[in-house]
Amino acid sequence: MYAFLWMLGAITSFCLLAIGGRELDSDLPITPMLFFRSLISLAVISLVLLLIREKSLISVKRLPLHGFRNLVHFAGQYCWFLAMSLLPLAEVFALEFTVPLWTALIAALVLKERITLRKSAAIILGISGVLVIVQPGAAMFEAGALIALAAAVCYALAHTAVKSLSSTEKPVAILFYMSLLQLPLALCFALPQWQWPxxxxxxxxxxxxxxxxxxxYCISRAMLSAEVTTVVTLDFLRLPLIALLGGLLYQEAVGLSLFIGAALMLAGNLINLAKPAGQKPRQADTQQTPAPD
Structure with a gap:
């Protein structure tokens, strides 16, 4: 029950994030939007840290890896918001659910994690889901779909970095440096097209x-309340919810192929996260839920 409530908070947060981006995309360029969003996030988390007075929470040992993580994460955010201006919200969310599959591939190359038969099946199902959604042929090369997939790959790189960082850094530190490091990065890209909100x-x-x-925060709390497979399954409720909101708010039409493709990707994610009987999920596995923050 607690996991469901925390995931309800996370799903609501993701939907508000997407709606906020859609509302701003025609009036405010993406890079100034990312700058002010990072500024506000940094102000909020700094205020929390001042109130609890725990400086040790933001001490870090691997600042260069934080830098790499935030560089690719910034690129992922840019692509994510750009894709939302080109595609229905539900399609962007559906393609985003390939993040765990790209993460498995990248982790195998970078962290030397073994590609097992189970992971291979998950990757095949995930790619099949993508093909169903983007419709092979001319639509396969549609700019919006390719940009959404680029966002997913960037997020996968960021998730792989977080998996490595989680062994030495606290979650609060990862969030704090996410806002702190992306702030000047966003400013550099925002200056040529600066616009005050x-x-x-x-x-x-x-x-x-x-x-x-x-x-x-809600996803991390949900992970503490339930197994990661439960959390990932609940996270897929984002798709019908954002499809409903897209239809109500923006008159976006969503086809059956999107839900069929999403179901294939859900199956792939669950296979990827499944553990043999009696084996507990590793802490690193909790990093595999996509989060387009």
Missing amino acids: HGIQWLWLTLMGVAALSAH
Whole structure:
């Protein structure tokens, strides 16, 4: 029950993040949006750290890896928000669920994790799901779908870095340096197309900054309350919810192929996360839920 409530909070946060991005995409360029979102997130997490007065929570031992993680994560965010301006929200969310599959491939190359028969089956199912969604042929080369997949690959690289960082760094430190390091990065890219937010745009930016942090927090709490397979299954409820919101708010049509492809990817994710009887999930496995913060 607790896991369901925490995942409800995470799903709500992700949907608010996506809606905020969609509301701003026609009025505010992506890079200034990412700058102000990072600024607001940094202000919120800094305030929390000041209140609890625990400086040790943000001490780090591997700053260069934090730098790499945030570089690829920033690229993933840019592609994610760009894809949302080109595709229905549900399709972006569906393609994002390939993150665990790309993570398995990248971890095998970088962290020398073994590609087992189970992981191979998961990857095949995931790729099959992508092909069903993007429809082989001309649509396979649709810019929006390719950009969404690029976002998923960038997120997978970031997740692989987090899997490595989690052995030495605290989760709060990873979130703090995510906001701190991405702030100047976003500023550099935002300056050529600088635009100050105004009016209700500040409300959407504040909502996005808070939602990004709350999504991470809710997922981490859900992981403590239930097995990772349960959390991943609940996370897929994002898809019908965002499809419903996309239809109600933006008149977006969603075809049956999207849900068939998403079901294949869900099966692949569950196979990838399944453990032999009697074996407990490793802590690193909890990093495999996609989070487009």
